[in-house]
Amino acid sequence: MRKGRNIPLTVYALGVYLFLFTPIVVLVLFSFNDSPRNFMWRGFTLEWYPVLFKDARVLGALWISIQVAAIAVAGSTVLGTLLGLGLARLRGGFGGGIADTLILLPMVTPEVVMGISLLLFFALLFDAHGSILQIAISHIAFSISYVTIVVRARAVSLDPRIVEAARDLGSSPLSAFWHVTLPLLMPAVGAGAMIAFALSFDDLIITSFQAGPGSSTLPLYIYSRIRFGVTPEINAISTIIVSVTAVIILVAWRIGAVKPAKPQPTI
Amino acid sequence: MEAATNAVPEIRLRDLTKQFREVLAVDHVNLEIRTGEFFSLLGPSGCGKTTTLRMMGGLEAPTSGTVEIRGNDVTRQPPERRPVNTVFQNYALFPHLNVFENVAFGLRRRHETKDEIRRRVGDALALVRLTGLDTRSPDRLSGGQQQRVALARALVCQPMVLLLDEPLGALDLKLRKQLQVELKRIQREVGITFVYVTHDQEEALTLSDRIAVMRAGQVEQLGSPEELYDRPRNRFVAGFIGTTNILDGEVVSVSQDRSVVRLGTGELCPGPGRAPAAGQPVELAIRPEAIELRAMPGGAERASSLGGSPDGGASALRGNIEQSAYLGTGISYIVRTVGGQLVTVLCTRPADRFDTGDLVELAWEPASALVLAPTDEPGQAAAQSKTDAQEA
Ligand SMILES: Nc1ncnc2c1ncn2[C@@H]1O[C@H](COP(=O)(O)OP(=O)(O)OP(=O)(O)O)[C@@H](O)[C@H]1O
Ligand SMILES: [Mg+2]
Numbered sequence: 001m002r003k004g005r006n007i008p009l010t011v012y013a014l015g016v017y018l019f020l021f022t023p024i025v026v027l028v029l030f031s032f033n034d035s036p037r038n039f040m041w042r043g044f045t046l047e048w049y050p051v052l053f054k055d056a057r058v059l060g061a062l063w064i065s066i067q068v069a070a071i072a073v074a075g076s077t078v079l080g081t082l083l084g085l086g087l088a089r090l091r092g093g094f095g096g097g098i099a100d101t102l103i104l105l106p107m108v109t110p111e112v113v114m115g116i117s118l119l120l121f122f123a124l125l126f127d128a129h130g131s132i133l134q135i136a137i138s139h140i141a142f143s144i145s146y147v148t149i150v151v152r153a154r155a156v157s158l159d160p161r162i163v164e165a166a167r168d169l170g171s172s173p174l175s176a177f178w179h180v181t182l183p184l185l186m187p188a189v190g191a192g193a194m195i196a197f198a199l200s201f202d203d204l205i206i207t208s209f210q211a212g213p214g215s216s217t218l219p220l221y222i223y224s225r226i227r228f229g230v231t232p233e234i235n236a237i238s239t240i241i242v243s244v245t246a247v248i249i250l251v252a253w254r255i256g257a258v259k260p261a262k263p264q265p266t267i
Numbered sequence: 268m269e270a271a272t273n274a275v276p277e278i279r280l281r282d283l284t285k286q287f288r289e290v291l292a293v294d295h296v297n298l299e300i301r302t303g304e305f306f307s308l309l310g311p312s313g314c315g316k317t318t319t320l321r322m323m324g325g326l327e328a329p330t331s332g333t334v335e336i337r338g339n340d341v342t343r344q345p346p347e348r349r350p351v352n353t354v355f356q357n358y359a360l361f362p363h364l365n366v367f368e369n370v371a372f373g374l375r376r377r378h379e380t381k382d383e384i385r386r387r388v389g390d391a392l393a394l395v396r397l398t399g400l401d402t403r404s405p406d407r408l409s410g411g412q413q414q415r416v417a418l419a420r421a422l423v424c425q426p427m428v429l430l431l432d433e434p435l436g437a438l439d440l441k442l443r444k445q446l447q448v449e450l451k452r453i454q455r456e457v458g459i460t461f462v463y464v465t466h467d468q469e470e471a472l473t474l475s476d477r478i479a480v481m482r483a484g485q486v487e488q489l490g491s492p493e494e495l496y497d498r499p500r501n502r503f504v505a506g507f508i509g510t511t512n513i514l515d516g517e518v519v520s521v522s523q524d525r526s527v528v529r530l531g532t533g534e535l536c537p538g539p540g541r542a543p544a545a546g547q548p549v550e551l552a553i554r555p556e557a558i559e560l561r562a563m564p565g566g567a568e569r570a571s572s573l574g575g576s577p578d579g580g581a582s583a584l585r586g587n588i589e590q591s592a593y594l595g596t597g598i599s600y601i602v603r604t605v606g607g608q609l610v611t612v613l614c615t616r617p618a619d620r621f622d623t624g625d626l627v628e629l630a631w632e633p634a635s636a637l638v639l640a641p642t643d644e645p646g647q648a649a650a651q652s653k654t655d656a657q658e659a
Pocket of ligand 2: 316317318
């Protein structure tokens with residue numbers, strides 16, 4: 001049933017969106033500003049983008065970000081998928097409740113706290129003081145929760161009989177996982193991977209505790225540049241990051257991150 | 268062939284038991300299923316049919332007891348190693364694969380050649396009359412079509428035994444009848460043993476060579492449809508297979524070919540010659556179609572000729588028509604006897620038409636009334652198995 005528009009609600013929603021997106025729109029607009037200083041519109045230009053791609057420090061930071069993200073996505077997707085599947089089977093019971101709560105914890109822990117704890121973890125146990133691998137492992141630590149939750153939501157809605165049918169038709173447990181469970185979980189696994197990428201690609205706070213010399217990611221680089229003033233060049237980098245992240249999250253949403261697996265039609 | 272295959276049953280269950288925490292789902296079941304037969308497990312909801320079937324297929328591990336297939340103990344074998352395949356109640360088709368790939372699944376796991384797979388999937392789809400739907404996705408099939416895919420997917424593996432768990436349960440009545448006929452045809456064509464789970468007694472009677480009636484995790488009676496219908500062993504089976512009237516009473520006298528039973532209401536009625544001694548309690552089962560209704564003139568005192576009783580010892584029950592229902596094949600009446608006992612009668616002859624309130628006599632051949640073995644009430648049996656479970 002379609003109801004008539006609720007005008008106050010529409011206005012309110014528009015207000016919220018305006019509040020959320022105006023800063024981003026301004027940032028994007030000023031990346032096309034024909035002036036080395038911000039906050040004064042001088043006219044349209046595309047010159048800042050080519051400048052970026054010639055800047056060795058920007059490209060270097062981008063390359064580090066990509067390496068970190070690749071390791072973080074691979075690690076958190078594999079571990080998070082397995083954990084999500086395990087938690088789906090563990091449903092109910094006291095143990096299940098505890099496991100569910102623990103997996104949410106990294107999502108609500110303040111990033112500063114998480115950053116410090118990871119720093120201590122690496123420094124005390126491994127005497128490590130910043131590297132690409134260390135950053136990537138930190139990213140895995142906070143991305144796993146997201147992958148797990150997305151995968152678990154779908155795994156819970158999988159009919160266990162479908163896996164039993166695979167076993168009945170001659171699949172070993174591993175083969176049933178490979179040919180049935182994994183393909184059916186794939187949308188969630190893909191969505192989880194994309195969320196992990198987005199999280200890794202624009203994390204600043206946790207990364208700042210793990211980075212050492214020669215391992216500055218793109219957000220860290222931007223942050224260090226801001227101290228010398230926000231330039232259109234920074235806006236241009238930020239615009240690229242925002243666009244990439246937005247596209248990835250959108251795709252993740254579309255392929256069914258939060259949607260449950262399609263139930264068998266009932267007759 | 269018969270002698271050889273009868274020697275080793277296709278499936279033998281020995282003391283098969285399954286305990287789920289506090290529920291004793293299957294309780295020391297012993298069964299022998301013969302090669303090539305259509306065997307049904309029949310019983311009310313929750314009696315352990317599905318659990319029994321799943322233990323045959325290896326999808327559930329028994330708490331104790333063994334499963335043998337053609338003489339081999341497979342109790343510890345995982346499902347993928349057993350020569351049986353299952354048609355699941357909700358079909359459990361693979362939603363990410365099309366019809367062809369669903370059916371080909373088992374063959375691919377065995378690494379059959381491409382040509383072999385194409386040929387056998389084609390044959391299987393033809394067998395279930397689904398040719399041409401190869402590239403359809405399962406969620407774009409009707410319930411009946413999904414059911415056929417599930418059947419083809421299991422049969423293509425050429426199992427020794429096909430296990431079916433209420434395969435028609437989700438379909439409407441008409442489609443169900445149609446698929447019953449097809450199932451029987453397919454079973455004849457492929458010639459393998461079918462073990463069929465259902466709670467629909469009519470379906471079991473129509474399809475099966477033999478039926479095991481289950482209650483509370485145990486087999487109550489095993490036999491052909493005729494045996495179960497004509498000679499139910501106890502009140503539970505009599506009540507579960509078809510409709511029947513069960514009359515509680517006490518034997519008054521027994522002679523050569525008939526007896527006289529006094530019902531709880533005090534009325535006398537005829538019973539079979541093979542009855543307990545006079546004075547013993549007895550349960551009589553009489554099928555509604557075995558009873559004949561006769562109009563009684565309003566003032567008649569006695570039904571002397573009823574039941575062909577020359578000795579006059581047994582009279583027939585009398586009562587008033589309380590309800591009637593037209594069933595198409597006949598008319599079903601519910602009669603309240605003078606003593607207050609309700610009796611269901613099925614008249615298939617159109618001549619016998621009575622109106623509500625009419626005074627009638629109920630007559631039956633003494634031999635058509637069956638003496639049931641005394642049993643616990645189902646409720647008691649369930650309670651009993653529960654206490655057993657707790658002790659275990
Ligand atoms: N996985 C399980 N965990 C706990 N109890 C179970 C489980 N599976 C079955 N049971 C219990 O075991 C008993 C037998 O169940 P089963 O599914 O075999 O019954 P059924 O005869 O197939 O019934 P229906 O006709 O409703 O399908 C029931 O009391 C059920 O609640
Ligand atoms: Mg069942």
